[in-house]
Amino acid sequence: MGSEHGGEKKIEVEYARLRLPFGPVHPALKEPVSLRVTVRGEEVTDVDIFLGHVHRGIESLAEGRNLIQTLYLIERICGICSHSHTTCFTQALEDIGDVRPSERALYLRTLIFEMERIHSHLLFLGIMAYEIGFDTLFMFTWYVREKILDLFEKVTGNRIHHAMNTIGGVRWDLTQQMIREISVSISDVEKSVKHICNYFRDKTAEDRMSGIGGLDHNQALKLCVVGPTARGSGVNIDVRRDHPYAAYNDLKEDFSVITGRGGDVYARTEVRILETFESIKLIRAILDRLPEGPIRPDENAFRIMRRIPEGESISLVEAPRGELLYFVKTDGKGGLRRLKVRTPTFSNLVGLKSMLVGCEIADIPAIVASIDPCLSCTNRITVVDQKSNEVRDIEMNYLRRMVRRS
C-alpha cells in the first residue's frame, strides 16, 4: 500500500503552529464555509474566513425570470427561513405596485413568520447542543421541532418551503380546526422549550458556553452585526419593533425585544431561547385576534404581476438570524432589473473573527454555531482577506473587470 508513493513523502507540519482547515466539509459545520484557523497548542491565534463554495448565482437567475417565478426561486435561497425571504420580496413588490394585502393576510404572514422563528431557533439550539457534545439534548430539541414542522405541513402543505406568500396576500387560509390544533401544539412546544431552557442552564452546558466567543457592545455596534448576535451583546435592535411590517404594528404590545448582557456564546443562546417564548406569545395573540376577511385579491396573480410598474424598493424583515434586506428594481413588464439580497449571516460573519481569536480549539464549533450561520443564503460574494498572500491576484482589477463586464 502506501509505499507506492515511494520517496515523494514528506511531512511538513510545524507542530508548534498548526493551520487547521475547518470546513468546507467538517462534521461540526454542516454548512460550506471554510475557516483557516491558525493554532498554537490549543489556542487560536488567527482566522481567515473563506466563502463562495456554493455560489448559486440566484440574483442573476432572478433577473431572467418573471416576478412569480422569482418568488419561487428566492424561496429556495434558504431552507430554514424561506418564509422570511418571500415575505421580504413580496413586501417590496407590494410597495412598488401599491397593492394592499388584507388584514387577515398580514396576520397569517406573521403567524407563519413566528412559527418559522420557533423552528429556526429550535434548530439552532439542537445544533448548539450537538457542538458542545450534548447529543441527547440535540435529539430532544429536534424532536420538539418536528411538531412545528407538522403544523407547517397542516397549514401550508409543506414542511420547509411553505409557498405561503403571493403578491397581495397569502395562499392558504386557516380553518377553525387548524387554529385549535396550532394552539394545542404550541402549548406542548412551550412546555418542551421550558425543559430545554433548563437543560441549557445546567452547569455542564453552561461551563462550555459562558465566557467564550465574546463580542462586547461596542464591537457589535462597530461591526454592524444583526439579530440575536447583536442582541446577545446588548444591542437593542429588532426590525419587528423598529420598522414594523406585516401585522407587527398591531402586535407591538404582545412581544418584547430580548437582549443579553454577556456578549458570549451563552448570551446568544439564551437570547434565542427567550425569543422562542416571545414568538409563542405572538402566535397566541395572532390566533386570538385573527381578523376576518379575504386572504388575497380575487384577481389572478399574473394579472397583478403585469400591473406592477417600473420602480424600486427596499424591504426589511427580521429573519430568525437578524435583519434581512431586499433591494428590488422592477422593469414594469413583469420582470426584474435588479435584485439584491443582504442576508443576516453575511453581516454576522464579520464578527466571527474577533470572536474566534484567542479561544481554544474546543470552542470553535460552539462559537461558529452561536451566530447560527446559514451560509446557503450568504454565498453570493467572495470575501478575500487582503492580508493573506495567496489571494493577492483577486483584487481590485479583477473586481473592476467584473463590474465592467456586467
Added chain:
Amino acid sequence: MNELTAFVVSFPASLLISLLFDGIDRKLHARMQKRIGPPIIQPIYDLIKLFSKERIIPITASTRIFEIMPIISASTSLLAASIVLSNIIVEVSVVGDLILVIYLLAVASIALMIGGSASGNPYSAIGFSRKISMIIAYEIPMFISVISIALGLSPTLTINGIVRFQSNMRAPSLLLRLSAAIAAAAFMICVPAAASVVPFDIPEAKTEIIYGLLVEYGGPYLALAKIAKASSNFTLTLLAATIFLYTPSFLGVNASQISLLLCLATSLAVMFITITLPRTIFARLKVGQAFRFYWMLPLILSTISAILSVVGF
C-alpha cells in the same frame, strides 16, 4: 475445562461479547434519546463491512507504524479482555495478571495514539496531545485504585486471589472494606475517560477535531480500532465487576459457568452506569476542565483508599 482451552475459548468469546456490549450500549443510548437505535448486532455488521473495504493510507503517514499500531491495539486489548474473562471461567493464578491487564489496556490506547499521530494529519496531532493529557489524568487514579484493592484484601496481585477472597467472605469487596468501596468509586469515575465517551471524549471529539486520532483511519484499520475500543471498554467493566463487585460471591460459588453469567450481568450494569449514562446526560468537557476534575476527585479518592487499605480498613 482446563486452563488452556479456557483461555483459547475466551479470546474469540471476549471479541464477540465486547461487540455485543457495544451494541447494547448503542441501543440503550438510542432508547434514552427517543430513537429506535440500531440492532444489537450492528457493531458486527459494521466490522464485516469495514473489513471488506479498501485500505487507504494517507501520503503524509509513515506507513509501517500507521499500519501496525491498530493491530497491536486490537490484539492487546483483546488479550486483556480474555485474561479477565478466562479468570472467571477457570481458576488460573498467574502472579501479576492484575498489573498485566492494566498495562495491556494502556498499551492499547498508546498504540492507537502513536498510529494516529503517524498519519501526519493536524487533527490527529491535536488528538494526540489531548489524549496524552487525558491518559495522565485518568491512568494514575485508576492504577492507584487497583493497587489499593490488591493491597487491601489479602495482599495479592492476581485477579484470582481477589476473586477467591471475595467468594470466601461471601460478599463483594465493595461491601467488605471501606478502602475497596472508595477505590471502586475512583475506578468507576475513571472508566468514562478510559473508554473516551462523552463527557470525556475529548481526544476524539467529533465536532471539534473530527475523531482526532482516528481521522485518517478507514476500512480494516478503523475496524481494528473499533475492536480495540469495544474490547477495552469491555475489559474495564468486566474488571470492575470482578475485583470490586464479584456478585457470584453471594452464592459462594467459585469460577464456573454461573459465575460467568452473573459477572457478565454485573459488568453490563457497570457499563450502563459508567459509559451509557454519562454519555447520554452530559455535554463534552474541555481538556482543562476534565484534567482538573480527574486530579481533584478520583485522584484524592484513590489516594485515600490506598492509605486506608495500608492502614487496614
